[in-house]
Every structure is written in structure tokens, then in C-alpha cells.
Amino acid sequence: MMNLFKRKPDPAGGNTPLPDTxxxxxxxxxxxxxxxxxxxxxxxxxxxxxxxxxxxxxxxxxxxxxxxxxxxxxxxxxxxxxxxxLRGLWIYALVSLLLTAVIVAMPGNPVLILGSALLYYSTMYMTVLVQAFSGSLLDVRDVAILDTRGVSERTRSAAQTAHILVYVLSLFAALMAIPIVGSFYSLGVLGGILFLVSALVLLVVNYVLSIGIYAVILRFFHGERLKNILSMIQIAILIISVALPQVVNIITQLSSRGAVAAVVKASGFHWYMAIVYPFWFAGPNGWLASGQANPGGILWLTSCLVTLLLGIQFLLRAPWLAGLLLVIAAVSLVFFGHTEKRQRDPLIAPTMFANRTFAIQIATAMILSGVLIGYQVYFPIWLQSLYRIGATEAGFVVTSSSVMWLTSSFFVGPLIARFVPKRISLVIITVLLLSYASLTLAGLHFPMWVFYVIAMINGTGMGIVISMNTILSQHMVPAAMVGSATSVLTLGRSLGQTVMTGVYGAVLNLVIRFTRGNIPFAQINGVISAKGSRVRPTLAMDQVILTSLHGVFWVVVIMLAVVWWINWRDPLHTVIDQNQAH
Structure with missing residues (x-):
């Protein structure tokens, strides 16, 4: 990888080789x-x-x-x-070999050992690459030359970025490849993967940090002042390169006094931690070594979410593959549940779901978030493709809902203080169900103002119910689990939106394929994509699009019916006292 240049022999027979052409x-x-x-x-x-x-x-x-x-x-x-x-990278590789020996010999304190390796890499990056590429990053003389040759800014920027990446990646490989391999041997497969990911993230952070610093310098300094600033940066880098190696000696001395034990303990943030920010990226390995990690749970949860999302994406293109992926997702979910029950510190505590009201709040928030994404995407599509209005005007239908959501959320506290939450949810979901059911019967001349009314009803209802879900989910768990309950609710909402985005798209395309007849799919897609100027819509095309939108909102109606039934089964029949302790 490092031998990028092939030397040409000197035709004159001299001792000095000629440079490559x-x-x-x-x-x-x-x-x-x-x-x-x-x-x-x-x-x-x-x-x-x-x-x-x-x-x-x-x-x-x-x-x-x-x-x-x-x-x-x-x-x-x-x-x-x-x-x-590139010819001198073997020196850095030799140093990294010494770091690897320390990693293998002292696996008991991964934060200190891996953090030191990451700190050394960052130091070399800042002192070697940034100093060497100051001229390249700050030199704008080639801009005028390349502009006169018809080179676009995007092409020029890409070439400059690639030029720097050659050296960034080479230094990373020389300094971190051997320690990463050693971490797999010393810390196991999961520990090695965590260290690999942490090192790659640190690579990106260092690169973005250096580019950002120089972007600021270019923004405020020019000409002779730019050269002075560059000189000061290089002097500062030189001072840092002398001071940072002393950190290891300081850590060693503190270790002999027992002061380094705090490195692996949770503590508040202090300003001096920013100086050794590479240690932050060794945190995942420290968490894994602490015994609080749950690799089995992480594996099964990741498998469940990834296969679920992939299965949704393949519903239309490869139904058999989609079915297989969804089965794998279900199996992964079962194994995830069994794994969490045996964990001392589970990712998602199963005991929270023992409370039926809590489980109903999570399910309600997830399903209503799926309903919400259907409205946000397909209301504007309906208005643009069938009513031929612009994107800005169609977008106001989403804006009105957001305003009503914000306004109605202020009334949640007084409402749940006077009424049983179950009854509030049932009334609102019934209104939403009737509103969306009207869309399944809408024709081509359905009044456009009704969409804005439904949007306002949707925003008002969602603002109350989902805000109430948040309050109740936190109220129904012990105080120590409030953070976990909030995380589960957020996960449910995100999952509902992501999954239903794929489901709605699959339903829309499936209905179009079954009802389009001899109309090319590309023409219908052109009308839906607001490219009516290129495709002249016909009555038959409009009818196909309308039918497909009916299919989408039939799914919405079914989901609202399901969530109504779930809330009807809620065992909570009393008013919530928000001042009551968990």
C-alpha cells in the first residue's frame, strides 16, 4: 500500500536515481x-x-x-x-507494535491502555499531518488556475480532499492497524470490534476538527496575516508535540498513587478532559469490561431492528425475502426478550412491561407515530398530484398540524388531572378514526379545505395523546427507570415512523400495479412526483392515484382501529395524580 511510486533507473549510470514522471x-x-x-x-x-x-x-x-x-x-x-x-510509515508501525504489546499485556484497564493508543494517534495526526498539510489546506492559489481550465469547485474540492485522505488513511493504517488486531486478541471479538469502530470514529473527528479549524482561519484571515497565523499554528503544534508525550509519564506517576482508578469510573465533565478527548473513545471498551455490558441483548436487538427494516423495504420487490427477514426479526425479538430476562442490567427492563398501562402507552405512541408519518407524506402528495397545487401550498397542510400540536400539548396537564387518560385517548382516537375514514371515500372532487381541517384535528389529537403517553410511561415505572422508559418510548415512536414509511410505500405501489391497466408506471410516478409539467395527467391516471391513496389511508384507519381497541383494554380507570411519587 505504501509503495506508490516506482523508481526509474538513471540512464546515465549515476548514483542518483531520476524522479518518476x-x-x-x-x-x-x-x-x-x-x-x-x-x-x-x-x-x-x-x-x-x-x-x-x-x-x-x-x-x-x-x-x-x-x-x-x-x-x-x-x-x-x-x-x-x-x-x-509514505516511505517513513514503517517507523510509526514499529511504535504501534510497542503499543500493541502493552494492550495485550494489560487487558484489565482498557480505558487507560486503548485511550493512550488513541491519544498517541491523535498526537501524531495533529503534529505530523496537520503541520505538513497546512500549506495544502490553506493555499488557495490553485483555485484561479483551475477555474480558468473549466474545473468545477466540486471537482477541485474532491481532489483536494482525496489528496489529504491518502495521507490520513496511510497514517491511520500505520499507527492503528496492529493495535486493532491486538485488541481482538486481548479483549475478544466484541472488544476488538468496539475498538475498531471507536478508532474509525476518532479518525473522522480528527479530520473534521482539523478541516473546521482551517475553514475558520480561511474565513477571517488572508494574505500576510494568513501566513502569520499559519506560523503560530505550527509553533503551537510543536509545543504540543513536546508536551503530550509527557502525559504518559504523568499517568504512570499518578497510577502509582492510585489516582488513575478514577479514569474508569463515571464522573462529571471537567474542562481538562477536552485536552485528552481521545480517551473518550475508549469508553465503550471500558463499559464492556465493567461487566454492565449486554452483548447478547445488543446483538439480538440489532438483528431484530435491521432485519425488520430490511424486510419492510423488500416487501414489494422480493416478497419471499421480505417474509424470511420478518421471520428472522420475530425470532430475534423472542431471543432478545429471553436474554434481557437473565441480565442484571438489561437494555430494556422487561419488568417495565409487566405494567399493562405502560405497555399500552408505548404501543399507542408507536402506532400513532406510524399514522402521523402517513399524514405528513401522503397529504402533500394527494394535494400536489390530484389538485395540481404547488409544493409550498401543499406543505401548509403539515404546518397547520404542527401548530395545533404545539398548542394542544399545553392542555395535557389539566386534562389528565380531571379525566381518566383512557377516556381521553378513546375520544380523540375515535375522532381521528372518523376523520381518516372520510378519506377512504373521497373522490376526485373532494373539497380541498377538508384536508386542512383533518390536519388540524390530527395535530390537536396527536399533541394530546402522544404527550399523555410520555407522561404516563414515566409515571408508571419506578423513579430509577424513568430514563429507560423515555428511551423505550422514543424508540417506539421512531420505529413506528420508519416501519410504516416502508409499509405505506409498498401499499401505494402495489395498488398502482394492480389498477394501472395499460398506463405505464413511469407516467403515474411522474404525476405523483410532482412532475406534471413533463407528464400530462389524464382522468385514468388520476383515478389510479386516488385508488392507491385510498389504500394507504385504509391502512391508517385499520391502525387507528387497533390502537382504539388497545386503549379500550387499558386497566387504568382512575385520574392520575401527577404529584404522587413513583
Missing amino acids: PADLFIHSRWLQVFDRFRGLLIRLGVNYPQFRLILGYKLYMDAVDPNFMTTLTNGRRRAGKNAF
Whole structure:
């Protein structure tokens, strides 16, 4: 990976090799070959790939022949045509080998050991790459040159980003590849995966942090002041590079006094923690080592959610695959429940669902969130495709609901203080059920103002019921589980919206396919997608779209009927005293 440049022999027979030519680099550069594999993606993102490749290739070539590039890594001794930085990565790999030995030898304190490895990587990133690429990041001289050659800003930015990523990824591989492998041996498969993910996230954080700092500098400084700021940054980096290695000595001294034990204990945030922010990314491994982790629960919950969402997506395109995925999701959910019952610190405490009222609140919030996403998506589609109004005017139907939601949520407290929550929910859900049922009978000339009335009813009802679900779900569990109850409610709402988005889309497309007759599907899709200017809608197309929208809102009506029945089964028949202790 590191041997990106092929040396040419000196035809004169001298001892000094000749540098590679750009043509040699374009043929033999392995990094360019890597980016070639992403050619299609870059083109879809609007990048002119031939120009991108040419710019990136010449940047790499100039790095190889520039005697001032990364000279600190080789003390000025370099071979012509050879990239000094990439040829010197073996030194960092050797240091990472020593870090790996420590990781393997001391698995008992992963926060300290893995955090030190991440801190060392971040230090090298800031002191080596950021210093070396200050000129590249802040040099805007190539903008005018490339603009006159017809190179777009997107292509130029992509080439500059790729140029920096070559060195960012190379340094990451040299410093972190061996420690990551060692973490799999020392901490197990799950611990190794956590450390791998944490290291990759830290890579992104460091990259974004450095780019953000330079973006701010470019925004406020220009010309000679820019050069002065750059010099000050390099001086600061030099000071940090001298000071940070002393952190290890300080930690060692504190460890002998027992002060490092606080590293693995939960504590409040202090300003000095920002200085050693890489230690934050070792936190997941510390949590895993603490014995409070629940890998089985995480595995089964992840399997359930992923297969469920994939199954919904494949409902129309591959029904058999969708069915298999949904079965796997159901099995994963069963195993997740069994795993949680045996855990001392479960992800989702099964004891919360022993309270039937709590379970009903979660189910109600989840189903109504699914109803909500149907209204938010398909009301504007109905108005745009059948009433031929603009997106802005159609969007007001969503705005009115949001305003009513916000207003009605202020009345939740007085309502549940005077009325039984079950009765409030049943009345509101009945009104919503009748409102949405009217849409299943709507014709092509259904009054448009009715949509806005239904939207206001929807916002008012949802604002009261879902806010009430939040209050009751927290009230029905012990005080220690209030946070978990809120998380479960949020998960249920998100899951309801995500799942029903796929279900509604599958129903809409399925009804269209069965009712479109000889009308091309692409034409109907063009009308639905508000591209009526390109597709001339006909009465037959409108009827197909109307029928498909009826199908969507029949699903909504069924869901409201189910949630009405669930709330009717609620055993709570008393007014809630909000001042009562949990």
C-alpha cells in the first residue's frame, strides 16, 4: 500500500536515481487505482472524474519530487521520486507494535491502555499531518488556475480532499492497524470490534476538527496575516508535540498513587478532559469490561431492528425475502426478550412491561407515530398530484398540524388531572378514526379545505395523546427507570415512523400495479412526483392515484382501529395524580 511510486533507473549510470514522471505515476500509483474503484460514485456525486484523477495524480507527483515536503520525517535525506512520508510509515508501525504489546499485556484497564493508543494517534495526526498539510489546506492559489481550465469547485474540492485522505488513511493504517488486531486478541471479538469502530470514529473527528479549524482561519484571515497565523499554528503544534508525550509519564506517576482508578469510573465533565478527548473513545471498551455490558441483548436487538427494516423495504420487490427477514426479526425479538430476562442490567427492563398501562402507552405512541408519518407524506402528495397545487401550498397542510400540536400539548396537564387518560385517548382516537375514514371515500372532487381541517384535528389529537403517553410511561415505572422508559418510548415512536414509511410505500405501489391497466408506471410516478409539467395527467391516471391513496389511508384507519381497541383494554380507570411519587 505504501509503495506508490516506482523508481526509474538513471540512464546515465549515476548514483542518483531520476524522479518518476507523471505518466509513470498515473500508471503505477496504487492510490489512484483505489480511487478508480469509486469512479461511478464520484461521477454520481457530480465530480468530473478525469479531471479529478489528473489533479490528484499531479498533487501526489509534486509531493514525491518536492524536496521540502515532509523533510522533517527524513532529516532532508530522500530518494528522488519517492514520497518521504509514505516511505517513513514503517517507523510509526514499529511504535504501534510497542503499543500493541502493552494492550495485550494489560487487558484489565482498557480505558487507560486503548485511550493512550488513541491519544498517541491523535498526537501524531495533529503534529505530523496537520503541520505538513497546512500549506495544502490553506493555499488557495490553485483555485484561479483551475477555474480558468473549466474545473468545477466540486471537482477541485474532491481532489483536494482525496489528496489529504491518502495521507490520513496511510497514517491511520500505520499507527492503528496492529493495535486493532491486538485488541481482538486481548479483549475478544466484541472488544476488538468496539475498538475498531471507536478508532474509525476518532479518525473522522480528527479530520473534521482539523478541516473546521482551517475553514475558520480561511474565513477571517488572508494574505500576510494568513501566513502569520499559519506560523503560530505550527509553533503551537510543536509545543504540543513536546508536551503530550509527557502525559504518559504523568499517568504512570499518578497510577502509582492510585489516582488513575478514577479514569474508569463515571464522573462529571471537567474542562481538562477536552485536552485528552481521545480517551473518550475508549469508553465503550471500558463499559464492556465493567461487566454492565449486554452483548447478547445488543446483538439480538440489532438483528431484530435491521432485519425488520430490511424486510419492510423488500416487501414489494422480493416478497419471499421480505417474509424470511420478518421471520428472522420475530425470532430475534423472542431471543432478545429471553436474554434481557437473565441480565442484571438489561437494555430494556422487561419488568417495565409487566405494567399493562405502560405497555399500552408505548404501543399507542408507536402506532400513532406510524399514522402521523402517513399524514405528513401522503397529504402533500394527494394535494400536489390530484389538485395540481404547488409544493409550498401543499406543505401548509403539515404546518397547520404542527401548530395545533404545539398548542394542544399545553392542555395535557389539566386534562389528565380531571379525566381518566383512557377516556381521553378513546375520544380523540375515535375522532381521528372518523376523520381518516372520510378519506377512504373521497373522490376526485373532494373539497380541498377538508384536508386542512383533518390536519388540524390530527395535530390537536396527536399533541394530546402522544404527550399523555410520555407522561404516563414515566409515571408508571419506578423513579430509577424513568430514563429507560423515555428511551423505550422514543424508540417506539421512531420505529413506528420508519416501519410504516416502508409499509405505506409498498401499499401505494402495489395498488398502482394492480389498477394501472395499460398506463405505464413511469407516467403515474411522474404525476405523483410532482412532475406534471413533463407528464400530462389524464382522468385514468388520476383515478389510479386516488385508488392507491385510498389504500394507504385504509391502512391508517385499520391502525387507528387497533390502537382504539388497545386503549379500550387499558386497566387504568382512575385520574392520575401527577404529584404522587413513583
